[in-house]
Amino acid sequence: MVRPLRLVLIADTFPPLRTSGAVQLRDLSRELVRQGHDLTVMLPAADLEEEWQLEQLDGVRVLRLKAPRTKDIDYIRRTIGEFLMPFFMRHYLKRSPLANVKWDGVVWYAPSIFHAPLVSSLKKASRCKGYLIIRDIFPEWAVDMGLMGRGLPYRFFDTVARYQYSVADIIGVQTPGNCSHFETWQQHPAKKLEVLQNWLDKPANSPSSIRIAETSLSGRKIFVYAGNMGIAQGMDILLDLAERLTARSDVGFLFVGRGSDAQRLRNISQARKLTNVLFFDEIHPDEIPDLYAQCHIGIVALDPRHKSHNIPGKFLTYMQSGLPVLANVNAGNDLVGMIRREQVGLACESNQLNEIESLAEDLLRRIESDVAMPRRCRALFEREFSAEQAARQIVSALTI
Structure with a gap:
């Protein structure tokens, strides 16, 4: 000892x-x-x-x-x-x-x-x-x-x-x-x-101030991104993805956080009139588990120009909450191998809109058919x- x-x-x-x-x-x-x-x-x-x-x-x-x-x-x-x-x-x-x-x-x-x-x-x-x-x-x-x-x-x-x-x-x-x-x-x-x-420590139980059921995304399958929105994240492609999926009335995108790109991304969403996208300011970390309980898929984003390896903190919060992930990250990132090996989501290394759209559609199908995926997410978190x-x-x- x-x-x-x-x-x-x-x-x-x-x-x-x-x-x-x-x-x-x-x-x-x-x-x-x-x-x-x-x-x-x-x-x-x-x-x-x-x-x-x-x-x-x-x-x-x-x-x-x-x-x-x-x-x-x-x-x-x-x-x-x-x-x-x-x-x-x-x-x-x-x-x-x-x-x-x-x-x-x-x-x-x-x-x-x-x-x-x-x-x-x-x-x-x-x-x-x-x-x-x-x-x-x-x-x-x-x-x-x-x-x-x-x-x-x-x-x-x-x-x-x-x-x-x-x-x-x-x-x-x-x-x-x-x-x-x-x-x-x-x-x-x-x-x-x-x-x-x-x-991460054990999750807190504070109620989230964001209630999706009271928003325009009520009843939809929610892709959520919670965290920093800056240059290192390369998030423009996520709005492109949301635009591609506007025809699907059952899908919504929720972005929560702050950062150097946050206002610019909001402006782009408003300019494109993306009715399936909502932005919120950051919330207290203790509210995150309750927010994720209202969502279906967590988004991880890293600018493709990165050459180093990174497992963002938000990935951990998704795993802890049993949320499968859709990741758009730099090629060769260790995170890609982990996601595929543990079968806790899907990852795109090409930064190509067609591929990430295909992966998003595939993941939406998988979360319906693979009921064990949330359990695998939580098990990965507890182990690692x-x-x-x-x-x-x-x-x-x-x-x-």
């Missing part, structure tokens, strides 16, 4: 934020406490008037440290803010009640790629190991998407990312396909690379994506 550890978890997202990362870290924190560990979550907070704020949330100690703003601002200001963030956090940590705490392990979450200076100082002071949880490989994915070349900005971000890797003793990536990016790093004998699947398993894996790596 593993002895209880005093752990610190460093991130830049946590409740009350509603991002998938915030929900993931909330669930991991709760589970670490349930397993008997003493956990402190350390976060930057741009809106603090004081230097630090210490609170308790579900048995977790949460220390918010004053730092520059990094959310909802332009890229240049965000980059400067994120670069300065760990130094501000380290400065104000020294003035907080936790200044002299010795940790048994430091865990941190990327994105952001900028936490390494703070992590390094905590590790050295406590002489402990550090576990880096990587959920996307930046700046590589930005190059894949055409958002960045391999010029000076790329070299800057790549240097920051590589420094972050150098500070880590263990790196947990989310799919086997991402391991190749760290081949050189893991040649160091003291370093360990492993696959740490995404995770529980918060309990993720917490035990992290602790085990830190104590070996």
